[in-house]
Amino acid sequence: MTPANPKLKNRIGESLSGANIIWESLVREGVEVCFGYPGGAIMPAYDAMIQYPIHHVLTRHEQGASHMADGYARASGQVGVCIATSGPGATNLVTGIATAMLDSIPIVCITGQVPSHLIGSDAFQETDITGCTIPVTKHNYLVTKPEQVAPTIREAFYIARSGRPGPVVVDITKDAQQQNCVFEWSDDEIVLPGYRPDYAPLAEQLEEAVELIQNAKRPILFAGHGVMNAGATGALLEFIDKTNIPVACTLLGLGGFPASHPRNLGMMGMHGETWVNKAIQDSDLIIAVGMRFDDRVTGNLKTYAPNAKKIHIELDPAEINKNVRVDVPIVGDARAVLLELLPHVDKCDRKDWLTYIEEIKGGSSVRDIKNLPDLGKLYAAHVIHDLYRHTEGKALVVTDVGQHQMWEAQYYKHDYPMKLLTSGGLGTMGFALPAGIGAKFAKPEDSVWIICGDGGFQMTQAELSTCAQEGIKVNVAIINNGFLGMVRQWQEFFFGGRYVATPLLSPDFVKIAEAHGLTGIRVEKRSEVEAAVRKAEETDGTVVIDFRVEQEDSVYPMVPAGANLQDMIQRPEEPGEQEHNPIFETGEDN
Amino acid sequence: MSQNVQRTFAVFVEDKPGVLNRVASLFRRRSFNIDSLNVGATHEPGVSRMTIVCEADEDKAKRIEANLYKMVNVLWVDDLTYKQSISRVLALIKVKCTRDQRDEVLKICDVFRARAIDMSPERVTIEITGPQDKVDGLVSVLRPFGILEMVQTGTVAMTRGVEEHDLAHPTVPASRSTAA
Ligand SMILES: Cc1ncc(C[n+]2csc(CCOP(=O)(O)OP(=O)(O)O)c2C)c(N)n1
Numbered sequence: 085m086t087p088a089n090p091k092l093k094n095r096i097g098e099s100l101s102g103a104n105i106i107w108e109s110l111v112r113e114g115v116e117v118c119f120g121y122p123g124g125a126i127m128p129a130y131d132a133m134i135q136y137p138i139h140h141v142l143t144r145h146e147q148g149a150s151h152m153a154d155g156y157a158r159a160s161g162q163v164g165v166c167i168a169t170s171g172p173g174a175t176n177l178v179t180g181i182a183t184a185m186l187d188s189i190p191i192v193c194i195t196g197q198v199p200s201h202l203i204g205s206d207a208f209q210e211t212d213i214t215g216c217t218i219p220v221t222k223h224n225y226l227v228t229k230p231e232q233v234a235p236t237i238r239e240a241f242y243i244a245r246s247g248r249p250g251p252v253v254v255d256i257t258k259d260a261q262q263q264n265c266v267f268e269w270s271d272d273e274i275v276l277p278g279y280r281p282d283y284a285p286l287a288e289q290l291e292e293a294v295e296l297i298q299n300a301k302r303p304i305l306f307a308g309h310g311v312m313n314a315g316a317t318g319a320l321l322e323f324i325d326k327t328n329i330p331v332a333c334t335l336l337g338l339g340g341f342p343a344s345h346p347r348n349l350g351m352m353g354m355h356g357e358t359w360v361n362k363a364i365q366d367s368d369l370i371i372a373v374g375m376r377f378d379d380r381v382t383g384n385l386k387t388y389a390p391n392a393k394k395i396h397i398e399l400d401p402a403e404i405n406k407n408v409r410v411d412v413p414i415v416g417d418a419r420a421v422l423l424e425l426l427p428h429v430d431k432c433d434r435k436d437w438l439t440y441i442e443e444i445k446g447g448s449s450v451r452d453i454k455n456l457p458d459l460g461k462l463y464a465a466h467v468i469h470d471l472y473r474h475t476e477g478k479a480l481v482v483t484d485v486g487q488h489q490m491w492e493a494q495y496y497k498h499d500y501p502m503k504l505l506t507s508g509g510l511g512t513m514g515f516a517l518p519a520g521i522g523a524k525f526a527k528p529e530d531s532v533w534i535i536c537g538d539g540g541f542q543m544t545q546a547e548l549s550t551c552a553q554e555g556i557k558v559n560v561a562i563i564n565n566g567f568l569g570m571v572r573q574w575q576e577f578f579f580g581g582r583y584v585a586t587p588l589l590s591p592d593f594v595k596i597a598e599a600h601g602l603t604g605i606r607v608e609k610r611s612e613v614e615a616a617v618r619k620a621e622e623t624d625g626t627v628v629i630d631f632r633v634e635q636e637d638s639v640y641p642m643v644p645a646g647a648n649l650q651d652m653i654q655r656p657e658e659p660g661e662q663e664h665n666p667i668f669e670t671g672e673d674n
Numbered sequence: 675m676s677q678n679v680q681r682t683f684a685v686f687v688e689d690k691p692g693v694l695n696r697v698a699s700l701f702r703r704r705s706f707n708i709d710s711l712n713v714g715a716t717h718e719p720g721v722s723r724m725t726i727v728c729e730a731d732e733d734k735a736k737r738i739e740a741n742l743y744k745m746v747n748v749l750w751v752d753d754l755t756y757k758q759s760i761s762r763v764l765a766l767i768k769v770k771c772t773r774d775q776r777d778e779v780l781k782i783c784d785v786f787r788a789r790a791i792d793m794s795p796e797r798v799t800i801e802i803t804g805p806q807d808k809v810d811g812l813v814s815v816l817r818p819f820g821i822l823e824m825v826q827t828g829t830v831a832m833t834r835g836v837e838e839h840d841l842a843h844p845t846v847p848a849s850r851s852t853a854a
């Protein structure tokens with residue numbers, strides 16, 4: 085990309101420092117904002133930054149910088165960029181890098197490194213960050229010469245965004261930033277001999293898939309994150325409108341297929357809807373699109389969808405037959421594959437199968453808390469359901485990890501892709517606030533709602549100060565239950581109700597907001613929810629709402645880790661009546 | 675699930691710093707256990723060749739191949755397990771050997787097509803190349819004499835025929851995979 089930015093002088097052919105070349109390259113990659121934190125080894129780069137039309141957001145912790153780059157990427161579909169110094173700056177990025185890796189998010193992380201002649205000497209603030217991040221990056225680079233800066237950054241962006249996206253680290257020594265070389269930039273197509281992200285499906289496999297789809301009586305389609313990454317929502321809608329196959333979403337797939345579509349069943353897996361999991365178990369064909377059969381969606385693999393043939397449409401060949409054996413693997417881009425299949429499948433009304441699903445749905449949705457009275461209490465699920473109604477389902481929602489994350493997935497119905505950002509694969513607490521800030525920079529027009537727990541919020545709450553300094557507006561809904569709720573729930577169900585290290589004392593979040601010069605609101609009754617949401621939407625600047633919800637509520641239904649998908653713990657008729665059920669005593673992991 | 679068998683992969687990689695580390699890290703991270711790994715130059719500049727021996731069933735073998743392909747520096751992967759191929763290790767074995775035993779030891783060497791490459795009044799050093807089982811055989815016959823020291827390389831392997839290794843256009847492993 086040649087810079088569209090008229091403010092940028094064309095300096096190709098001039099002698100520039102490596103530091104300048106970093107920014108020349110980023111601008112040429114279309115970067116407008118980056119998130120970072122300075123320090124010794126990256127100071128030359130920072131010093132050159134002011135010459136370029138890139139807005140730098142100073143975070144309060146480098147973890148915040150990598151999550152912001154991630155949130156920016158998830159919300160925009162573009163590569164997010166963060167920047168940090170060597171040693172502790174670089175290692176602080178790692179949680180955010182691993183988060184991006186497990187959710188296939190394209191980010192490029194620029195880190196400073198000690199001067200090349202000091203590498204390996206345990207120099208001040210030296211960490212082998214390329215070594216550290218091999219397992220949690222798609223690829224990484226150590227750059228020791230200014231000539232390598234531009235081609236490496238180009239490659240890094242290409243690798244981050246192409247194929248199955250992922251994080252790339254570019255570690256640049258201080259001397260490479262300080263020395264000069266002739267700046268060269270090529271817009272040619274990048275050819276890396278060992279990197280082939282573009283897999284095309286094989287004709288026989290498409291034929292086999294068509295045959296399975298034509299013969300299936302009880303098919304179900306899984307929409308994963310890959311649907312959004314491939315921009316396949318439109319193709320999927322066409323496919324479903326023709327075939328009438330019911331759709332189940334993964335957590336990261338929510339919004340990839342509209343929640344309000346009559347064929348959308350909802351989320352599958354551990355906290356998926358009962359009828360979805362039941363439909364999966366009863367199906368005779370699974371068409372999995374851009375998902376990877378994570379253990380959180382399959383439960384016990386031995387009893388998983390026992391009668392279903394499986395078609396796996398996936399971009400990454402390494403995912404084929406990893407967790408679940410499939411009958412027809414199709415390695416390719418979700419959109420391209422769906423469009424290829426479309427003309428070969430027949431229109432079908434699937435009356436029997438859809439009626440059957442409606443029946444099982446009827447029974448289990450009665451127990452949905454949405455339909456239960458609040459009895460004067462404030463339930464988190466009600467808060468999120470109300471938030472959904474008052475924002476008309478249009479907010480860009482960013483969730484943290486825990487019970488509130490699952491309630492959001494259940495009660496905030498997403499009709500549009502890339503409007504729910506959540507850390508699914510790594511389950512990183514502390515993700516929501518910084519990722520929400522990053523998302524706001526990507527989508528300034530969107531109303532950004534950050535939903536987090538009292539625990540997770542405190543992991544990265546320092547970034548409120550970033551909101552204040554940047555003058556940006558996000559709304560933070562803290563689902564404050566006084567507990568590390570999800571862990572407490574596991575303790576209640578699987579560890580004899582022993583609440584070890586889960587009761588949580590928190591500061592006054594309203595005062596925390598006010599201490600940052602921001603607005604804080606406390607909500608204790610359901611009747612106050614709407615007014616608080618409206619006030620937050622109308623207030624300039626970031627607003628923090630402290631929702632004081634029921635402390636010991638649990639997320640239902642639930643498939644205990646490793647249990648059969650159909651064996652779900654249901655919400656008891658009366659709130660708080662959950663009996664300790666020894667059958668589910670797997671205590672496997674959390 | 676198919677059987678676990680010992681597999682041999684020929685892996686062509688770019689000759690760049692840290693590539694061995696990346697490959698080893700992949701095997702560790704995915705708990706693919708390496709039995710032996712050998713790296714060396716090829717006739718093509720900039721391309722190194724690894725021979726990796728590890729135990730895996732069919733599915734795991736496909737995933738190993740696919741995961742190797744995912745690495746930016748990996749050019750080409752060939753699972754030699756069921757191909758007509760030649761595999762060799764080289765071992766140096768230092769054995770206790772008195773003057774009286776010399777003839778016997780040298781005869782053993784003859785049988786195994788091994789060579790004595792160094793000798794002193796009390797010991798002899800033997801070099802052998804061959805498949806791993808042949809080396810193991812020699813070691814077991816020499817053991818009663820008293821092995822003082824031994825070293826061996828990892829396996830190196832190649833197919834018998836001529837393979838077109840089009841390094842710029844590697845084949846895609848899993849999309850050709852037919853699930854059994
Ligand atoms: C960084 C990190 N540490 C620990 C965990 C384990 N964990 C998962 S959910 C959870 C509790 C979260 O508590 P809170 O943020 O209050 O949310 P709640 O579940 O109460 O809604 C914990 C500790 C995690 N996911 N991430």
Ligand SMILES: [Mg+2]
Binds near residue numbers: 538
């Ligand atoms: Mg909590």
